[in-house]
Amino acid sequence: MATHAHTADPDAPAVYEQFEDIDQQQETYILGMWSFLVTEIMFFGALFLIYSIYRWQYQGDFYIFHKELDYVLGGINTTVLLASSFSVALAVHYAQLKKKRQQLLALGFTLLCAFGFLIIKAIEYGKKFEHSKFPNDTFVWDAAKYGGDPEHARLFFSLYFSMTGLHGLHVLIGILVIGYLMYLIAKDHPVITDYVPTELVGLYWHFVDLVWIFLYPLFYLIPK
Amino acid sequence: MSAILERTAAPDPQVKKNYLNADHTLASWLLTTDHKRIAVLYLIGVTVMFFLGSLAAAFVRFELTSPRGQILTHETYNKMFTAHGVIMIFFFLIPAVPAVLGNFLIPMMIGARDLAFPRLNLASWYVWTISAVIVLTGLIMGGVDTGWTFYTPLSSLYSNTQVSLVLVGLFLSGFSSIMTGVNFIATIHKMRAPGMTWFKLPLYVWSHYATSVIIILGTPVVAITLFLVVLERTFRIGIFSPELGGDPVLFQHLFWFYSHPAVYIMVLPAMGVISEVITCFSRRQIFGYRFVAMSSMAIAAIGFLVWGHHMYVSSQSVLQGLIFSLLSFLVAVPSAIKVFNWSLTMWRGSVQFSTPMIYALAFIGLFVIGGLTGLYLAAIDTDVHLTGTYFIVAHFHYVMVGGAILAFLGGIHFWWPKMFGKMYNEFWGRLSAMVIFLGFNFTFFPQFILGYLGMPRRYHVYYFAPEWQFYHVASSLGSTILGIGFLMPAFYLTASLLRKDNVAPANPWGAKGLEWENASSPPVTLNFESQPIVTENPYNYDPIEDTNKVRREAGLPEIPREDPDKEVHH
Amino acid sequence: MNIFKVLPVAPEQASERAFGYDLIFWTITILAVVFTILVFALVLALAVRYRRGSSADRRYPVYHSNGIEAVLTLVPLVLGLGIFAWSSADFVKFRQRPKESMEIFVIGKQWMWHLQHMNGIRENNELHIPVDTPITMTMISQDVIHAMYIPAFRVQYHVVPGRYTEMSFTATKPGRYKMLCAMHCGTQHSEMVGFVYVMSKSDYARWIEGGGNRYEPRAATMVAAGEQVWNRKACGNCHAGMDTVRGPTLNGIFNAQRRLTDGSTAKAAPDYLRESILLPWLRLTKGYETTMPAYKGQLTEEEVLQLIEYIKSNSNTSTSGSPQPYSAPGARTLPTPTHPENATNRANRYGSAGVTQSEEGAMNAR
Ligand code: HEA
Ligand code: HEA
Numbered sequence A: 001m002a003t004h005a006h007t008a009d010p011d012a013p014a015v016y017e018q019f020e021d022i023d024q025q026q027e028t029y030i031l032g033m034w035s036f037l038v039t040e041i042m043f044f045g046a047l048f049l050i051y052s053i054y055r056w057q058y059q060g061d062f063y064i065f066h067k068e069l070d071y072v073l074g075g076i077n078t079t080v081l082l083a084s085s086f087s088v089a090l091a092v093h094y095a096q097l098k099k100k101r102q103q104l105l106a107l108g109f110t111l112l113c114a115f116g117f118l119i120i121k122a123i124e125y126g127k128k129f130e131h132s133k134f135p136n137d138t139f140v141w142d143a144a145k146y147g148g149d150p151e152h153a154r155l156f157f158s159l160y161f162s163m164t165g166l167h168g169l170h171v172l173i174g175i176l177v178i179g180y181l182m183y184l185i186a187k188d189h190p191v192i193t194d195y196v197p198t199e200l201v202g203l204y205w206h207f208v209d210l211v212w213i214f215l216y217p218l219f220y221l222i223p224k
Numbered sequence B: 001m002s003a004i005l006e007r008t009a010a011p012d013p014q015v016k017k018n019y020l021n022a023d024h025t026l027a028s029w030l031l032t033t034d035h036k037r038i039a040v041l042y043l044i045g046v047t048v049m050f051f052l053g054s055l056a057a058a059f060v061r062f063e064l065t066s067p068r069g070q071i072l073t074h075e076t077y078n079k080m081f082t083a084h085g086v087i088m089i090f091f092f093l094i095p096a097v098p099a100v101l102g103n104f105l106i107p108m109m110i111g112a113r114d115l116a117f118p119r120l121n122l123a124s125w126y127v128w129t130i131s132a133v134i135v136l137t138g139l140i141m142g143g144v145d146t147g148w149t150f151y152t153p154l155s156s157l158y159s160n161t162q163v164s165l166v167l168v169g170l171f172l173s174g175f176s177s178i179m180t181g182v183n184f185i186a187t188i189h190k191m192r193a194p195g196m197t198w199f200k201l202p203l204y205v206w207s208h209y210a211t212s213v214i215i216i217l218g219t220p221v222v223a224i225t226l227f228l229v230v231l232e233r234t235f236r237i238g239i240f241s242p243e244l245g246g247d248p249v250l251f252q253h254l255f256w257f258y259s260h261p262a263v264y265i266m267v268l269p270a271m272g273v274i275s276e277v278i279t280c281f282s283r284r285q286i287f288g289y290r291f292v293a294m295s296s297m298a299i300a301a302i303g304f305l306v307w308g309h310h311m312y313v314s315s316q317s318v319l320q321g322l323i324f325s326l327l328s329f330l331v332a333v334p335s336a337i338k339v340f341n342w343s344l345t346m347w348r349g350s351v352q353f354s355t356p357m358i359y360a361l362a363f364i365g366l367f368v369i370g371g372l373t374g375l376y377l378a379a380i381d382t383d384v385h386l387t388g389t390y391f392i393v394a395h396f397h398y399v400m401v402g403g404a405i406l407a408f409l410g411g412i413h414f415w416w417p418k419m420f421g422k423m424y425n426e427f428w429g430r431l432s433a434m435v436i437f438l439g440f441n442f443t444f445f446p447q448f449i450l451g452y453l454g455m456p457r458r459y460h461v462y463y464f465a466p467e468w469q470f471y472h473v474a475s476s477l478g479s480t481i482l483g484i485g486f487l488m489p490a491f492y493l494t495a496s497l498l499r500k501d502n503v504a505p506a507n508p509w510g511a512k513g514l515e516w517e518n519a520s521s522p523p524v525t526l527n528f529e530s531q532p533i534v535t536e537n538p539y540n541y542d543p544i545e546d547t548n549k550v551r552r553e554a555g556l557p558e559i560p561r562e563d564p565d566k567e568v569h570h
Numbered sequence C: 001m002n003i004f005k006v007l008p009v010a011p012e013q014a015s016e017r018a019f020g021y022d023l024i025f026w027t028i029t030i031l032a033v034v035f036t037i038l039v040f041a042l043v044l045a046l047a048v049r050y051r052r053g054s055s056a057d058r059r060y061p062v063y064h065s066n067g068i069e070a071v072l073t074l075v076p077l078v079l080g081l082g083i084f085a086w087s088s089a090d091f092v093k094f095r096q097r098p099k100e101s102m103e104i105f106v107i108g109k110q111w112m113w114h115l116q117h118m119n120g121i122r123e124n125n126e127l128h129i130p131v132d133t134p135i136t137m138t139m140i141s142q143d144v145i146h147a148m149y150i151p152a153f154r155v156q157y158h159v160v161p162g163r164y165t166e167m168s169f170t171a172t173k174p175g176r177y178k179m180l181c182a183m184h185c186g187t188q189h190s191e192m193v194g195f196v197y198v199m200s201k202s203d204y205a206r207w208i209e210g211g212g213n214r215y216e217p218r219a220a221t222m223v224a225a226g227e228q229v230w231n232r233k234a235c236g237n238c239h240a241g242m243d244t245v246r247g248p249t250l251n252g253i254f255n256a257q258r259r260l261t262d263g264s265t266a267k268a269a270p271d272y273l274r275e276s277i278l279l280p281w282l283r284l285t286k287g288y289e290t291t292m293p294a295y296k297g298q299l300t301e302e303e304v305l306q307l308i309e310y311i312k313s314n315s316n317t318s319t320s321g322s323p324q325p326y327s328a329p330g331a332r333t334l335p336t337p338t339h340p341e342n343a344t345n346r347a348n349r350y351g352s353a354g355v356t357q358s359e360e361g362a363m364n365a366r
């Protein structure tokens, strides 16, 4: 798609042909991102609703099952994500100041955190697989030893895997997007000369972080 | 409706450059980001899907002519109506008006050069096409026998058909919807031409705004729900199946949380079409602009609160049922407002019975019948006997076929010259509208009686009640007429493209609106030769001048015009 | 010959509820017809009068009028609320369990109806009931969702796996009525069809005496069958006449408030009892541990229903406030037949499907 600048400023970011000027383009992008995040909220919202219903229905059982989850690893992951949220906010800040090096550094740190998160998540998943907690045919729940209904254990772990899995998928997509953004910044691509793309990525990343902020207590910290 | 800012020279009729002939390669179509071309791509897609869905309906109607069925087994019959419902809902009616007419018209109506995110728009078409291919593969290779509602645990644990594949396809198609919704919202908010304030927006745009809100709030929920059913089938996780500790009624809540608002996704844009067509062919401003605009928003908002009316006898509590029933009556009110405002729009207008207008009037009639029969179902007590019967089938065909499809066809006829620069044959146009109106009533009215008598839907055989056969045969006969009615536009509209002597003028209807007044037919690639600026209210027609033109030609005395000083414009 | 026999436009009215139902139905119909005519007339009149070129006066067009809009909003709103109120009142009445009613237990499965009377008579796809007697169906599905639908009675309710649903009605006219499954349940959904035979009270008593129809001779009563299951599964090992360390007594618990370990309470309604038997650990009775085995997978839905009836029979219902199961006249005193063949022979007297002569007469007359 052809882009053409309406302003004389050579430093100004490219404006796509459907927009009048850069302001309109930026506002539109940000509004579009927010609408997209609304759909994401509904997407996860349905899962959280399902979770709440069953948690309420099988309160005692869920307490028993949650002990399977490692709240220390989960806690580390929470910290990692919070740190990454901070660094992505910094990236937006530097983008506004047009400090390219710092911006890249901040994004790089975010990327690092994201990888760290996924690695820790992978370790956790690995343990669950070892202990036959993945809800397929190999699933085992020793009810005699731990108590709790095996079917509900299966339900709990299906919710665990589908919700953290979907979240993990979002982290993965985040990694790809941040990586691509860094590539464009490094290349001084014309669409990237202002802060809005970074801001959009930041919004998305904050959302991913926020989802985890809910997931962590709901799964790892169930009170008796 | 608006002044042209800086038209340099009248467009040269010899060049006739437009979005269709801008480039002729296949790649230029498949990689286009032009919203108009994407609309055409969608038009081809949904037309194919409509005829595939109709073919399944034809089988259904043929089977039901005999109390013991004709040629299909129970299994195949179930697959037929499922294929019919799934194709018609998810791949025809939900995308039909938004993705074809909406895509084409929204940027033009608000004076924008394109949608906010053209590449997202193209992506939505690809996702839609891929999901359609996946779903069709599932429906043809193996089929699905659960009905379009996919109730668990039938769909999750009991059905041995291609449920998973089809659900994955539907999951994907949801993203196509979401992309369109996000795109429309951003476009309507941020891309309006100078002077195009919210209350100068054409009502068509308003209805799409409401629809897009529904899409982005509802679609993700059904997408994840259907996906969980796939997980349940694959890993036997127990979210919706009681055998595994889950709750089947929870599935219904989540399903209808989307699928009730979805019926307004289907009908709101259709209503938008009617607002445009009625005003144009009555040559006057809409009656009660703000009420019509706001009733769209009201339908979208209240529409999210009534899903439980599909579940009155599903073991939800009595109180829940009563609340949903109350809200269902409230959601009927904005529709009533629309119907009466459209009717009153003809008051002191200058009514012209062109093809789109006949479709629009037929829409009003059939939608009213469909909507009013919705009241039997909204009333919790009457629904007890009617739910799960042909009364429901008749109700929703009245609103969806009689309502949404007639409006879609009306819109296609109305904007056909705009989209393709060709006029269709007016005689065939009017005839098809009337054949469809007749055939439609013939097909679906008997189904109300069948439903009241107690004929359950999704029944392949009814040998225990031979007295029902008469109505089934009547319905099947009617559907033949209806089918002929639907095939007619396919022929004469295609023919109009091939003929050479029917080039349309830029504004054959003398319609108002940026897409008619400020653009050529077909429009150029970036829609307008110059940036339109809006100064007037929408629908600023002049019925007196319009009718006097006819009277002058016929040598009749002109009817008096009001005192110019007293002229009221709102 | 009556044209409506061949071409009916309304289903028969054969229950207490049918007339009131039809009253609402036809009222809405009148309303719908009036509004349809109104809109059609309005559209046609305006379209014709103001057709292009007509001499109608077009000066001073009205583009908006809050007065008209108010009428357009309020009239449908008020009429709608009126229908809502009326229909809701009827619905609330219909969903209430009658004070005294005869219980029928319904088990839906792909693709047949399985019905069981209190006195143990079982039927498949057929149900015999006495006229003018309140009936309460307690329903559950063994697999997918079905819907019990009897058009002539204007009643329908879903039959859901995993929970009991309930539906009450009173038949008012002897005869044979369609009993359909109105929720798509798979391949043979359209053949999940049976008939309800409404009999005069005396015919019904005779039918009962004959041991029901010949396909499913009467076994024990529900309570007796429940007792058999109770003994077979040795529930009594833990549940004795009073609370012990092994388990709480179940005497008198039906519909009583139970105190649970987490401090909450629960009413021991059928759904609670079913859950307590199949998945006892979900809600533990205060003072007890998870010692009771989960019987999920070991008991059929039918056996669970029988156990519940047995538990109910051990409850002092006058204090728990639960209604006494209704027994048709004559049914209570019947001896349990020892020879099922006899029952079969006797049922033969009444025709193949257990229809009595007088009822057959009634059907022929229709
Ligand atoms: C385009 C689609 C569409 C539209 C617009 C509607 C509109 C309405 N529908 Fe419909 N409906 C469906 C599509 C649609 N429906 C489908 C597909 C199903 C079945 C799904 C399935 O199970 O497969 C269904 C099922 C359905 C049910 C569930 C029935 C059941 O399964 O038991 C109910 C119950 O309340 C209902 C109610 C309504 C109401 C109150 C409206 C209202 O919005 C109608 C409002 C319009 C009017 C009322 C007419 C105009 C007003 C006047 C002329 C003024 C007079 C008015 C008054 C006096 C109030 N519909
Ligand atoms: C937009 C939605 C839409 C549309 C347009 C239609 C159109 C039609 N439907 Fe549809 N219908 C649904 C949505 C729709 N339906 C839904 C959602 C269901 C519920 C499914 C479920 O229960 O799960 C349903 C169910 C349904 C049933 C109930 C089945 C059952 O419960 O057992 C019936 C029965 O008569 C029926 C009939 C028809 C008919 C006669 C048409 C007619 O309008 C069709 C007219 C067309 C023709 C008669 C064909 C003419 C053309 C051709 C044959 C050309 C084909 C050729 C080529 C491919 C080149 N439909």
Ligand code: CUA
Residues within 6 Å of the ligand: C108, C109, C110, C111, C145, C146, C147, C181, C182, C183, C184, C185, C186, C189, C190, C192
């Ligand atoms: Cu059982 Cu349909």
Ligand SMILES: [Cu+2]
Residues within 6 Å of the ligand: B259, B260, B263, B306, B307, B309, B310
């Ligand atoms: Cu609905």
